[in-house]
Amino acid sequence: xxxxxxxxxxxxxxxxxxxxxxxxxxxxxxxxxxxxxxxxxxxxxxxxxxxxxxxxxxxxxxxxxxxxxxxxxxxxxxxxxxxxxxxxxxxxxxxxxxxxxxxxxxxxxxxxxx
Amino acid sequence: xxxxxxxxxxxxxxxxxxxxxxxxxxxxxxxxxxxxxxxxxxxxxxxxxxxxxxxxxxxxxxxxxxxxxxxxxxxxxxxxxxxxxxxxxxxxxxxxxxxxxxxxxxxxxxxxxxx
Numbered sequence: 309x310x311x312x313x314x315x316x317x318x319x320x321x322x323x324x325x326x327x328x329x330x331x332x333x334x335x336x337x338x339x340x341x342x343x344x345x346x347x348x349x350x351x352x353x354x355x356x357x358x359x360x361x362x363x364x365x366x367x368x369x370x371x372x373x374x375x376x377x378x379x380x381x382x383x384x385x386x387x388x389x390x391x392x393x394x395x396x397x398x399x400x401x402x403x404x405x406x407x408x409x410x411x412x413x414x415x416x417x418x419x420x421x422x
Numbered sequence: 423x424x425x426x427x428x429x430x431x432x433x434x435x436x437x438x439x440x441x442x443x444x445x446x447x448x449x450x451x452x453x454x455x456x457x458x459x460x461x462x463x464x465x466x467x468x469x470x471x472x473x474x475x476x477x478x479x480x481x482x483x484x485x486x487x488x489x490x491x492x493x494x495x496x497x498x499x500x501x502x503x504x505x506x507x508x509x510x511x512x513x514x515x516x517x518x519x520x521x522x523x524x525x526x527x528x529x530x531x532x533x534x535x536x537x
Binding site: 312316350351352353354395397408409410411412413414415 | 457
C-alpha cells in the first residue's frame with residue numbers, strides 16, 4: 309500500500325469555482341503534512357503546511373483529520389494561475405527520532421478555464 | 423538568494439551507459455536530497471545527506487546508483503549502468519536542516535531519457 313494516495317484527476321473547473329482535493333495517508337506515525345504545487349515541467353514548490361487545527365492562506369484552506377488519516381486542500385475563487393498539479397506530502401518520522409522522510413503523493417492535476 | 427542549481431538540464435543516453443548529475447544546494451543548507459520523479463508520479467526520495475553524511479539511502483538502488491557529498495556542499499548522483507526504467511526527472515532539493523516542517527527547495531531537475 310502506498311504511503312500517500314491522491315486522486316490524480318484531472319479536475320477541470322471554471323474561473324471563480326471552488327475546488328477541493330483530498331489525500332489519504334497510511335502511516336499513523338506521520339508527523340507533519342504539506343501541500344506542494346508543481347507547474348508543468350517545473351519543480352515542486354511548497355504551497356502550505358497543514359496544521360492540526362486547519363489553516364488558511366488567502367484563498368487556500370488546508371485541513372487535517374488524524375482520526376481518518378486524510379488531508380484536504382480547498383481552493384476558493386479559482387484563478388487561471390492556479391492551474392497546476394497539487395502534491396500531498398507526508399513526513400513520517402522514525403520512532404524516537406527527529407529524522408523523517410517525506411512521502412509525496414502522485415499529485416492531483418487542476419486546470420482552471422476562463 | 424540563489425536557488426538550488428542542477429546540471430545538466432537534459433540527458434539522453436542508451437541503456438547500460440553511465441550518467442552523472444550535479445547539484446549545488448542553497449548556501450548554508452545542511453540537508454541535501456535526491457529525488458526521482460517518474461512521469462505521472464510524485465517524487466520519490468533516493469538519498470538524503472546531512473552535511474557530508476548519509477542519513478537515509480534505504481530507497482537507493484545501490485547496485486547501480488551512487489551518490490556523494492564529499493565536502494558537505496555540492497553533490498553528484500551517478501547511475502551505472504542505466505536501465506530503461508531509470509528514465510525520469512532527477513530532482514535535487516535542500517533544506518536548512520532535518521527538523522520537521524522544513525521547507526524543501528527544489529532545483530529545476532535533470533530530465534533523463536534512457537533509450
